[in-house]
Amino acid sequence: MKYTTLFFDLDNTLWDFDKNYFTALSDIYKLYKLDQYCNLEEFLSVYQIHNHKAWDLYKKNLISSEEVKINRFINTFEELGIIINENDIKSIGNDYLDILSQKTNIFPNVKESLDQLRKYFKLHIISNGFIDVQINKLKNCGLIHYFDQIITSEAVGYKKPDARIFEYALKITNTPKHEAIYIGDEFETDIIGTNNADIDSVWFNPKNSESTDERVKATFEVKSFNELLEIFTF
Numbered sequence: 001m002k003y004t005t006l007f008f009d010l011d012n013t014l015w016d017f018d019k020n021y022f023t024a025l026s027d028i029y030k031l032y033k034l035d036q037y038c039n040l041e042e043f044l045s046v047y048q049i050h051n052h053k054a055w056d057l058y059k060k061n062l063i064s065s066e067e068v069k070i071n072r073f074i075n076t077f078e079e080l081g082i083i084i085n086e087n088d089i090k091s092i093g094n095d096y097l098d099i100l101s102q103k104t105n106i107f108p109n110v111k112e113s114l115d116q117l118r119k120y121f122k123l124h125i126i127s128n129g130f131i132d133v134q135i136n137k138l139k140n141c142g143l144i145h146y147f148d149q150i151i152t153s154e155a156v157g158y159k160k161p162d163a164r165i166f167e168y169a170l171k172i173t174n175t176p177k178h179e180a181i182y183i184g185d186e187f188e189t190d191i192i193g194t195n196n197a198d199i200d201s202v203w204f205n206p207k208n209s210e211s212t213d214e215r216v217k218a219t220f221e222v223k224s225f226n227e228l229l230e231i232f233t234f
Contacts (some may be wrong), residue, residue, distance in 0.1 A: 003200075003232070005175040006120045007166075008147075012131060013108050013204050015137050019082040020103035027099050032092060037082045050075040055128075059159050059189070065130055069093040101136035106143070107206070109225040114146045116229060126169050126182065128189065131155050149173055156225035160184075161193030170199075181219065183228065187211050191218045202228065 011017040025047060028039050038046075054072040057063045063071065075088050075097075076082075084092070117123060121145050127134050131152040138144035151169045153159035158168065170177060181200040184190025187209065194201040195216045203218035211217075222228045 002179060003121065003181050004179040005124065005173060005181075006117060007124050007126050007169060007180060007182040009182075009186070009190055009204075010125055010127045010134055010137065013183060013190075014106055014143060015141060016105040018105055019105040020100060023105075024096060024100040024103055026093060028096050031095065034082065037079050042080065043076070046079050046096050047076045050079070059128065061142060061159070065154050069097065069130075080090065097130070101133045102140050103137075104141040106141050108223060111142070113225040113229055114143070117232065118146055120232070122173065122175070123147050124151065124169065124173055126151045126160070126165060128153045128159050160189040161196055163193070163197035166197035166199055187213070187216075187218075192216050193220040202231065204228070 008014055022044065025044055026040060026096040029035065029043050034043055051072045053075070054063065055067045058065065058068045070086075070090055070093050073093050074086075077084055077089065078140045114123065125138070125147050126135070127150075129137075129152060131150070131154050134152055135144065135150055138147070138150065144150075149169070149172060151165070151172070153165055156165050156168050158164040160166075166182070169175075170180060177197075177199060181202060182190065183202040183204055184194075185204045185206075187203065187205075191201050191203050191211070192213060200219040204223075204224045205221055208223070220231050222231070
């Protein structure tokens, strides 16, 4: 086995973002009594659209991380006709991130797999998420002790799929490129990103998503952590 170091994405690779964000937003909906304005399904649907738009702008360096945190709620409330002042929206945004980071749903066999992998490889995180939130997620779901470095775009200044965040990770972990492999769920940021940096990749794809660029291929593709373990011979 040529690899010595495994880099992991966090959201929807180790930590089940879809489950956790649904319950966190449901908590916000109840906490701020938003049922007087709309039903939960409407709130979740509209938020999802504006959250995606905000993150897309952030990845393109068109808005800041602070603007992501507040704009997604401003635009959601505006579309739903909910009148809330900006200071209260900031409080909602902060409460959401705090509640979200306390959620602990992870994918099946994550801990068992990491227990095996850390015997043979150095493990690190590379994420586009916000540094404090990502660290709290890892702490609260009991994963932080598996990883030596938690590398985020917010701290580094480059966002996946920019090759420079991967190059930075290789440099600070003193990892030769040919000894590294990255495991992530999002084709555009994770697989295209590692391709940009000429690093091997594992596409964690439990949803059987289609690739967004037929010219780019992951080194491996898996649908579960049991399959991930099969890639590496111990």
